[in-house]
Amino acid sequence: MNIPEERFYRARVTQRVDVTRDLWTLRIWPGEHFDFTPGQFASLGLEINGKRIERPYSMVSSPAEDEVEFFLELVPGGMLTPRLYKLQPGDELLMRKLPKGKFTLQTSDSRMNHLLVSTVTGVAPFVSMIRTLAEGWREGRFNEAQRIFLLHGASRPRELGYKEELTRLAEEMPWLQYVPTISRPWDHADWQGEIGRADDILRKYADQWGLTAENTHAYLCGHPEMITNSKAILQRLGFVDRKDIKEETYWIAPKQAFAGSAGR
Numbered sequence: 001m002n003i004p005e006e007r008f009y010r011a012r013v014t015q016r017v018d019v020t021r022d023l024w025t026l027r028i029w030p031g032e033h034f035d036f037t038p039g040q041f042a043s044l045g046l047e048i049n050g051k052r053i054e055r056p057y058s059m060v061s062s063p064a065e066d067e068v069e070f071f072l073e074l075v076p077g078g079m080l081t082p083r084l085y086k087l088q089p090g091d092e093l094l095m096r097k098l099p100k101g102k103f104t105l106q107t108s109d110s111r112m113n114h115l116l117v118s119t120v121t122g123v124a125p126f127v128s129m130i131r132t133l134a135e136g137w138r139e140g141r142f143n144e145a146q147r148i149f150l151l152h153g154a155s156r157p158r159e160l161g162y163k164e165e166l167t168r169l170a171e172e173m174p175w176l177q178y179v180p181t182i183s184r185p186w187d188h189a190d191w192q193g194e195i196g197r198a199d200d201i202l203r204k205y206a207d208q209w210g211l212t213a214e215n216t217h218a219y220l221c222g223h224p225e226m227i228t229n230s231k232a233i234l235q236r237l238g239f240v241d242r243k244d245i246k247e248e249t250y251w252i253a254p255k256q257a258f259a260g261s262a263g264r
């Protein structure tokens, strides 16, 4: 389908930060303010051999920021990420003007706890939510009745993008708990935090924090296997209604690559 040019921004990269060899953040300026609800995604694209190739990416930034930030993982052999990986400040990329998605905080009912579970780049929508709530809290617009509990899993410590920012925010914000966890601790003797995958520690923290289906909404983002496992654990805890759990699966795992694929 040929999508008209006016549906896209010709955005510019303003900043690139390499987190590891295959994880990086981009800040881009679309040319005008881009409004969205924290948790939503944008479609980023490039023209490759005369064809537009687009993929969805969750915003990391809060809607109040002028630039839009993304946390990206390089997928070797992928159609788009090897090209996105080459972008440097000043380079152009396409971004759809319309944000999309319903992976947003559910604050309209009596359940005041929000359990956010993520793997690697899956923390992106949660950073956007937390940055936005933190801005509101500093300006006295956010009452602390809503409480955020974030689990973030990765293989190694350096893959935990936004760890420093989230640790600082958790120290400052009385409504935020943040637990990073790594599944390959053996090369990191200095790691003081949790060990295991995000779904391995989910039950322990749900119990410790007193999170039940009656008082909590759950949100799962990133690796498909984490999402499947976390859903099963939450279902055993009583999260059985369709509305109890929101999920954003970043890709479909080929069956045989399930156990060993990247991003956990």
Ligand SMILES: Cc1cc2nc3c(=O)[nH]c(=O)nc-3n(C[C@H](O)[C@H](O)[C@H](O)COP(=O)(O)OP(=O)(O)OC[C@H]3O[C@@H](n4cnc5c(N)ncnc54)[C@H](O)[C@@H]3O)c2cc1C
Pocket: 041, 055, 056, 057, 058, 059, 070, 071, 072, 073, 074, 075, 077, 078, 079, 080, 081, 082, 101, 121, 124, 248, 249, 250, 251, 252, 253, 254, 261, 262, 263
């Ligand atoms: C709503 C939504 C939001 C997303 N947000 C982000 C985000 O914030 N950051 C981000 O990095 N990605 C995000 N993704 C994934 C992103 O859209 C692309 O799928 C990913 O960047 C790969 O694109 P590609 O064209 O390079 O690979 P493709 O050519 O599309 O895929 C090649 C193969 O790799 C598999 N694959 C795709 N991603 C991964 C991965 N991470 N690890 C292992 N295998 C993978 C695919 O299933 C496919 O089999 C999101 C996906 C969705 C649906």
